[in-house]
Amino acid sequence: MKVVVTGGAGYIGSHTVVELLERGHDVHVVDSFCNSERSVIARIAGLVGKPVPFSELDILDSSALTDCLIEVRPDAVIHFAALKSVGESISMPLEYYRANVEGTISLLSAMDAAGCSRLVFSSTATIYGEPEECPVPETASLRPPTPYGRTKLASEWVIRDCVDAPDSKLIAVILRYFNPVGAHPSGLIGELPRGLPNNLAPYITQTAAGLRSHVRVFGADYPTPDGTGVRDFIHVVDLAVAHVAALQVLEGGDGKSLTLNLGTGRPYSVLEMIQAFSDVVGHPVPYEVVERRTGDIVESWADPSRAEALLDWRATRSLREICEDAWRWQRNLSCRALED
Numbered sequence: 001m002k003v004v005v006t007g008g009a010g011y012i013g014s015h016t017v018v019e020l021l022e023r024g025h026d027v028h029v030v031d032s033f034c035n036s037e038r039s040v041i042a043r044i045a046g047l048v049g050k051p052v053p054f055s056e057l058d059i060l061d062s063s064a065l066t067d068c069l070i071e072v073r074p075d076a077v078i079h080f081a082a083l084k085s086v087g088e089s090i091s092m093p094l095e096y097y098r099a100n101v102e103g104t105i106s107l108l109s110a111m112d113a114a115g116c117s118r119l120v121f122s123s124t125a126t127i128y129g130e131p132e133e134c135p136v137p138e139t140a141s142l143r144p145p146t147p148y149g150r151t152k153l154a155s156e157w158v159i160r161d162c163v164d165a166p167d168s169k170l171i172a173v174i175l176r177y178f179n180p181v182g183a184h185p186s187g188l189i190g191e192l193p194r195g196l197p198n199n200l201a202p203y204i205t206q207t208a209a210g211l212r213s214h215v216r217v218f219g220a221d222y223p224t225p226d227g228t229g230v231r232d233f234i235h236v237v238d239l240a241v242a243h244v245a246a247l248q249v250l251e252g253g254d255g256k257s258l259t260l261n262l263g264t265g266r267p268y269s270v271l272e273m274i275q276a277f278s279d280v281v282g283h284p285v286p287y288e289v290v291e292r293r294t295g296d297i298v299e300s301w302a303d304p305s306r307a308e309a310l311l312d313w314r315a316t317r318s319l320r321e322i323c324e325d326a327w328r329w330q331r332n333l334s335c336r337a338l339e340d
């Protein structure tokens with residue numbers, strides 16, 4: 001299939017581009033590089049041994065995006081491009097609604113103009129808020145606690161309304177990710193957090209590498225087995241492989257829209273994650289328990305059974321592999337920083 005990947009230079013996008021190219025798909029990346037480095041494209045090309053065509057553009061530039069899709073004529077689009085910082089979305093809600101909701105509208109219009117009717121969309125488990133039950137099924141109540149989550153839910157609505165419109169040819173797979181972590185086992189691509197990381201895993205690896213003094217654990221008095229928050233950490237390569245499977249489902253093409261959880265279904269606490277990293281790096285990663293952080297949820301992990309059945313897919317990589325791959329990436333990053 002010929003696939004346009006918006007945000008293909010980003011964390012999850014870059015891993016998905018690798019999996020697509022390795023399985024013989026024809027890929028064209030669209031990225032503004034507002035949260036990624038241009039060098040990622042060359043690193044992907046080196047990894048798969050093929051050139052990676054790309055267009056540097058902002059998906060909010062509707063006419064440039066439309067021209068690009070008309071020229072590339074993709075069979076499908078995987079849409080990652082978005083702003084993703086929960087904290088930033090609280091202080092800059094308009095930027096987030098514009099980038100994420102308007103960006104999705106701009107993409108759907110360009111796809112329509114280019115006659116492309118297959119879409120895979122990146123959504124998030126954040127839209128469940130504090131779940132009533134775990135594991136969380138796709139039918140759980142949707143209560144996104146932040147502007148970021150609400151922009152993702154609003155984007156889901158826009159996509160479903162376009163799918164359901166009379167005479168619409170659009171079909172879509174909406175994927176709700178739990179907690180993507182890890183990096184490519186080659187150590188060549190991974191997460192590139194700018195400034196203070198929002199997520200636990202890069203915080204831990206930066207601390208293990210001596211770039212931060214300790215990990216802050218926000219609350220150890222939650223009603224969980226060890227008192228810390230509990231999450232569903234999924235290896236980014238498992239996530240990437242699920243996108244390839246979603247394309248195959250779209251190629252089959254009878255469903256109109258599908259919404260699927262992507263997680264492992266296995267809960268791990270924050271302290272268990274720190275311990276797993278400590279085992280891999282060979283020394284204890286220092287941490288300090290601090291006050292609970294407003295808006296953090298207590299526990300959330302996926303019921304991935306629908307995705308497993310419909311995509312014929314399963315997250316197979318262990319917590320140890322997650323830590324080993326993330327740590328390899330962090331060491332390579334530290335070496336690059338020293339060389340710069």
Ligand SMILES: NC(=O)c1ccc[n+]([C@@H]2O[C@H](COP(=O)([O-])OP(=O)(O)OC[C@H]3O[C@@H](n4cnc5c(N)ncnc54)[C@H](O)[C@@H]3O)[C@@H](O)[C@H]2O)c1
Nearest residue numbers: 007010011012032033034035036058059080081082122124
């Ligand atoms: N990483 C997570 O924890 C997580 C969890 C759930 C859902 N998601 C969703 O998955 C998607 C990918 O996340 P990620 O972690 O890879 O993020 P990322 O920031 O690493 O990648 C996003 C990419 O999109 C590009 N981009 C952003 N706005 C753009 C625009 N207007 N035009 C063109 N390019 C643009 C950025 O330059 C970047 O390369 C996002 O939609 C995010 O909301 C991420």
